[in-house]
């Protein structure tokens with residue numbers, strides 16, 4: 001679908017599978033849990049960035065871009081998928097990564113090299129007091145790189161980490177419609193969708209989809225992987241207002257529809273927690289599904305805890321969004337969590 005007639009390319013394979021996690025649901029004693037496999041979207045080990053990039057790269061094409069510039073963490077899923085998707089359009093991707101350059105690339109960084117990133121520039125985290133400052137410096141470096149490319153005669157298009165909020169909103173509102181259609185074919189309707197919340201773009205889209213296609217009746221639960229719940233809620237609210245303005249829709253946003261939990265972050269972004277480890281192992285051993293340690297592992301830890309705290313009715317139908325990220329399992333920084341050195 002083309003929400004609001006915004007140009008969109010088709011890069012993934014849709015609909016992504018929606019499967020029931022029968023053993024997990026029985027183990028928990030309800031609710032009925034399904035998983036929406038955005039990790040199986042069909043490009044370079046998949047993830048939630050593909051739907052967003054379909055909008056971002058369509059805009060890049062329209063603007064006559066000859067090069068893509070993007071940025072992220074060393075183990076960025078966004079960067080991996082941006083390179084892969086741009087490759088399909090014959091566009092080269094110039095990357096800025098925040099973090100220390102490892103001697104041997106692993107996980108997503110290995111794949112960035114394999115996918116043929118045109119250039120990788122590094123922003124050393126030393127000298128920045130907070131993660132926010134480092135993120136801002138990385139984004140500023142990406143803008144500088146775009147300037148350099150312009151001087152080299154390229155027409156660069158900068159994709160912010162996580163993509164523009166409007167593109168994310170349209171992409172994940174579309175995903176809600178897809179879930180509704182898949183469930184309708186099973187004579188079911190989702191009561192809730194649970195997602196990891198990073199930049200909050202995905203969650204904004206899910207809330208927009210709930211409003212547009214289910215009168216706000218689908219509860220959208222975001223599990224933060226780094227930020228505070230209050231600031232993420234504010235961001236979702238702002239993004240949602242922007243999307244509704246763009247779509248020229250005068251819809252009331254029920255305050256309760258923006259639900260974010262930040263108690264599953266643990267010591268920080270990408271740092272392991274016992275709940276994440278339990279969730280990743282449980283899904284692998286009970287359902288043969290691989291989650292990732294940074295996003296979906298923490299989101300599933302949140303879902304498991306919220307189920308145990310009985311925030312979902314036993315008879316409800318809950319969809320867990322598998323937003324991808326699996327290559328991070330193979331990162332040298334993450335693997336020891338699951339296989340500690342003797």
Ligand SMILES: Cc1ncc(COP(=O)(O)O)c(C=O)c1O
Nearest residue numbers: 077198199200202295323324325
């Ligand atoms: C695997 C994975 N899941 C979830 C997210 C969070 O998505 P969003 O930034 O839209 O909140 C990301 C973002 O990087 C991701 O890579």
